[in-house]
Amino acid sequence: MPSPQLPSDMPKAYDPAQVEDAVYQAWLDSGYFSPDNLPGERAESFCTVFPPPNVTGVLHLGHALENALMDAMARYQRLRGKKVLLVPGTDHAALPTQAKVEKLLIKEGMENPRKELGREGLVAKIREFAEQSRSTILNQVQKMGTSCDWSRLAYTFDDQRNVAVKELFCRMYADGLIYRGYRVVNWSVKGQSTSSDDEIEYVERPAKLYTFKYGPDFPITIASTRPETKLGDTAVAVHPADVRYQSYIGKTFTVDVGALKPLEIKIIADEGVDPAFGTGALGVTPAHSPIDFAMYEKQKAKSDPIALIPVIGQDGRMTEAAGPAYAGLTTEEAREKFVVWLSAHSLLEKEEEIVQNVGTSDRYGDVIEAIPMTQWWLDVTKVIPSRGKSLRDLMREAVTTGLDGDPAKKVTITPDRFTKMYLERVENLRDWCLSRQIWWGHRIPAWYHGDEMRVGVEAPEGEGWEQDPDTLDTWFSSGSWTFSTLGWPNQTQDLKEFHPTTWIQMGYEILYLWLMRMILMSAYALEEVPFKDAYIHGILRDQHGKKFSKSSGNGIDPIEVINQYGCDALRLSVMMSISPGNDSRYYTEKIESGRNLVNKMWNISRFVLTSVEDVKRVEQAEAKTLADRWILSRFSGVTEKVTMLFERYDFSLATEVLRDFTWNEFADWYLEIAKIQRANPDLQKNTDAILLFVLERLLVLWHPFMPFVTEEVWKRFGADLPLIVQPWPETSTLVRPDAEAEAAFETVQQLVTAVRNLRAEYKVEPSREVSLIVQTNSPALVEEQAEIIRHLARVGSLEVRTEGEKLPDAASAVVGGMQVYLPLAGLVDAIKERQRLEKELESAATYVSSLEAKLANAEFVSKAPASVVDDMRRKREEAAAKAAALAEQLKNL
């Protein structure tokens, strides 16, 4: 156990570099990051998991925010006496990581890494990179002070997670939810892989819209920005009610546009066509447009099929089917050539410049081509045999009624507006393309032998089975993260105890990618929600509001910030000014402000610990003076408020409330008063005990936000257990909020401030000795607090009286009905002083009459709640008293 350290080892300025590593190491050694080792009875569990950072690089400031949030929450819950598990982990980030490493290899001079290295060689390279990145990340997480259980460290690509992924895949396949199908996919030519709908980024681009006919005898004009795809058209769709085209519906026209075979274009009716747009007719290319493919499927279902002709290949070039003139050309070349041909045959009617949204691959950056391929899909609408509902139904239930209508199985999203966004997305969800043609990832557990296919956790018995070369979308593994990290598919103790997890935090940018899939997976596999509460935060931007990114070179390394300012300062700076779901900006000033606050806390501690006679823990503090009563009452109020704010996930307001108490009340007033009380034998009685009592508990309240400095100070109390496992202040051990003491002390504060104000206004030399005269009908408070008032207001003598008297050379003010006079011979200009007081009296009178007007309003008095009316009456009394005092002061001038 740590022995009490002498406070003399506390330097004037807190130096985080001197303490952070050692403190973190001590936490690690204590074992308290693990729920299994926590001291005391802990009936309730609390679990949250990392949104696992991608091993594509190092952590940035956004991760610092995430770590700060989840660690603050975990520490708070631990202090509240819960059995806390914060699960750390990283994400192999299949496609992003492979894309990144391929890019690096190409930069190093390799032309085609996949070809040159082969599957195993490339995977080895990626693994090397990922491991490097992973260990850097885990190091950074430690630097950020995160109190996660390292014994449960997980990785989306480790053996345990691979078991979970395979198991999940096989169950879904057995339930008929996963199928292999020939459909239009999002294809990245550069990446030579599919991607999901969620990983496409739409970019605005200028494009040309061509209006043309397939041939001179074709009756309908169509338009397209991709005329080269028209070489694969097999239909023209029109609105069923469009009178212009009624007579053509159902007919087929043969046109020769230069494709390998003449095109058979069937005129079909489709509700989705907007008759008002363009010509009201849409050339249908089932092979190269998801919408057209949907029409193709619809026609098939209607037994009125149309053909599907792929004219663009996986290499991004035109296929044989596009015709001898086009085969082998890039799409751009083919487009140009086709437009020339249309023009030459007088088929081109119009050519307009438009702005178009083009889907691009968010990792490879190239334009996504729609290409039909056989891939693995997850059906979100098919009914799950044992459940009688679809994945979509489950995803909907999870945030509305709770799974199976059970409110206990409900996810609550904060802020609520994201629930709406989520639901809207759920309703429009399409089948999820699961397979990727990259190598870094969980390989699809399907094996082929000739025409036979088997899906299973293990390879089938016998010779000649070849595993599917494709890998799974990375979100398939991260979707199962809340339970795969707890041991699923094994029915572990962890799973029983910690799932559903209690809470999770994440940025809104992964709401669809991750939150949604976690709900899907967990609802399917466990019939449970993955977490009860989801706290959604915004993006941390730079000071100009721009997103941090490598390409714009505005990145800030959190470790450098920590080295310069300390981890606590970083944590505060990112948490102090956020509100749920909203973006925030990072400023150097903010981190300085955080650093200053940490240093303030350090110096408050330094003062208390060095000035008290005996550093010890104080179980109960007894107030002897008004200031004592005030600070204890305030501390109770603050504790209650901070607790409530934590429960509401209002981290930023919690820090504000704490900061205000710490700096503006405890430090600025009580510490100064403590000095006075100690110097006076009549007052000193309990000052030390109260200082220690408040400091000890204040360290606890601050611990979630500034874990290092608070733990470092805590050592000096010589307690058996470190701060991280101390109890949160119990309301029962604190005094009851004492409104009377707070009000009385506030009057003293106002009196002191008024005197300071007058001194500043009249530019009284600091060295000049002044005396203070307070005229009041109820002199008791001022008389009792005279010592404190004299010291804090820096006045030599204090006279309290009840009768008025002329004071021509005095500066004056009114505080809570009391008249305050500061005789300042030679400094006070009687005329100016009169004007000042008159102005004040006027504004006071205006205020009184505004209050009186409200109170005279019968409707207000009858309709407003009694408390509001009473409040208003009290205010009127106070304001009237102030006005009366000012009037009397004017007489005394």
Next chain:
RNA sequence: GGGCGCUUAGCUCAGCUGGUUAGAGCGUCUCGUUUACACCGAGAAGGCCGGGGGUUCGAGCCCCUCAGCGCCCACCA
């Protein structure tokens, strides 16, 4: 095209289900070498809460409308 968010002090932002004369941090100005802290102390200035309309005894907060900024979704071919 649909949806969401934002617009409050010079800057960055709070402001819970409508109820004081609207708050904080930073910045600015004035003063200060007080034995916890200059990473500090004391004091001050600074806001028709984007515009307009409405509901209400009462609106920064609710409703309508307009404007600007940002984001998400759909992609009109």
